[in-house]
Amino acid sequence: MINPAELETELPYLQRYALAQLRDRDAANEIVQETVLAALESGDSFSGKSSLRTWLTSILRFKLIDRLRRKGKEVLFASLDEETDDSDFDGLFSKDGHWQERIKAWSGPEESMMARQFWDVFERCSEVMPRRTAMAFVMREVMGLEIAEICNNLEITATNCSVLLYRARMSLRECFEIRWTGEARA
Amino acid sequence: MKINCRQASRLISQGLDQPLSQWDHVRLRMHLWMCGNCRQFSHQLQLMRQSARKAGRGE
Numbered sequence: 247m248i249n250p251a252e253l254e255t256e257l258p259y260l261q262r263y264a265l266a267q268l269r270d271r272d273a274a275n276e277i278v279q280e281t282v283l284a285a286l287e288s289g290d291s292f293s294g295k296s297s298l299r300t301w302l303t304s305i306l307r308f309k310l311i312d313r314l315r316r317k318g319k320e321v322l323f324a325s326l327d328e329e330t331d332d333s334d335f336d337g338l339f340s341k342d343g344h345w346q347e348r349i350k351a352w353s354g355p356e357e358s359m360m361a362r363q364f365w366d367v368f369e370r371c372s373e374v375m376p377r378r379t380a381m382a383f384v385m386r387e388v389m390g391l392e393i394a395e396i397c398n399n400l401e402i403t404a405t406n407c408s409v410l411l412y413r414a415r416m417s418l419r420e421c422f423e424i425r426w427t428g429e430a431r432a
Numbered sequence: 433m434k435i436n437c438r439q440a441s442r443l444i445s446q447g448l449d450q451p452l453s454q455w456d457h458v459r460l461r462m463h464l465w466m467c468g469n470c471r472q473f474s475h476q477l478q479l480m481r482q483s484a485r486k487a488g489r490g491e
Contacts, residue, residue, distance in 0.1 A: 343436030361486035
């Protein structure tokens, strides 16, 4: 059985997870509520073998992807052409394709610290990412879905998917870099 | 045969999602062997993945 008090302590985590995918606070809250209701209804199936958080997250993941399927993609997304153009990274490379600036090691962050700050960095950084790009990243790197599943969920080709992931990684890397090398200097 | 950093960065990202063709794999290895920037870039993408997966598991 689920303890409601314990369940409540997981709400902020679930909200962040949903927000990373939906980027809309109302929609995120709504889906978190649905998740909690579903959890309470099927509380008997929670064996306690996995942690409560893991179990709730699996329900939430299912709901997020299901929502995407139901809502249809047209409403959610702008033209794919714009999203799969990687010319915005031109400035990072010289004409012959070499890095303009030296890539510095992130000496500051311990790995565990990065994980704790991941949501913060992602939330801020993904605000400027096209929506589908951010979604592809969450599905791949946060949820750990395979490419075929992501293509299917977003109705895009594997080639487009790999461009979206490339763009998301490039942007996010810069966000982490600003965070880590900035703090190191301060 | 030779690739530049921009091409290498795309292959590094691709390699996180699916196995590269043998040809691309070798070209990327050669490039990484010579290029410290791209080795660093590759390492950072791995770190990002690890932290994202941990965050996704609620750790």
